[in-house]
Amino acid sequence: QVQLVESGGGLVQAGGSLRLSCAASGRTFSSYAMGWFRQAPGKEREFVAAIDRNGDSTYYTDSVKGRFTISRNSAKNTVYLQMNSLKPEDTAVYYCARAWDTYPSGSSTRYDYWGQGTQVTVSS
Numbered sequence: 640q641v642q643l644v645e646s647g648g649g650l651v652q653a654g655g656s657l658r659l660s661c662a663a664s665g666r667t668f669s670s671y672a673m674g675w676f677r678q679a680p681g682k683e684r685e686f687v688a689a690i691d692r693n694g695d696s697t698y699y700t701d702s703v704k705g706r707f708t709i710s711r712n713s714a715k716n717t718v719y720l721q722m723n724s725l726k727p728e729d730t731a732v733y734y735c736a737r738a739w740d741t742y743p744s745g746s747s748t749r750y751d752y753w754g755q756g757t758q759v760t761v762s763s
Contacts (some may be wrong), residue, residue, distance in 0.1 A: 641665045641752040643735050648757030651725055655761070659720040661735030661754055669693075669713040672738035674750055675720045677731035677759075687733070688720060689743030698743040702728075725761045732756040 647659040659675070674689035688709040689698045697709050706720040718735055736750035744750075 641667075641737055643737065643752055643754035645754045645757040646734065647734050648733060648759045650759055650760045650762065653725060653761055653763050655725050655727065656721070656723045657759060659722065659735075659757060659759070661718045661720075663716045663718070663737065665716075668716040668737075668744050670741065672741055672743045672747075673709075673711060673718040674736045674738060674743065675709060675718075675733060676736060676747060676750075676763055677729075677733045678756075679731040682731075684685060684747060686733070689738070689745065690718065692741040696743055700745065709712040721760070724728070724732075725759075726763045727761045730759060730761050732758050 642660045642664040672691050675687040676684050689711045694711050706724045711718040720760045734756045735756040737752040738749050739751045
């Protein structure tokens, strides 16, 4: 069984930064792509960023390009989301997820394990 535990959320002013972490259990972490999604109140869950199993290829939704960076450390079984220049519209619960293959994807249907989420609130 795979478990994903997010941390690093919190309250920050607009223009500030946060780094989210997602610690994964299991020895097969490096075999799969990983992704971050978010869900704001009253909205559908949306894709944020994804990274392939080696960390060589990344993929972002347009609204976060140039501000967010996804990375991974296989030795620590951890994936990160560095978020800079945060905006109030980034406020959401952020979830990490493990893909069922090696390729980064923006589709939630390609992810089979999900964390419990961490709240990010950006004040104006």
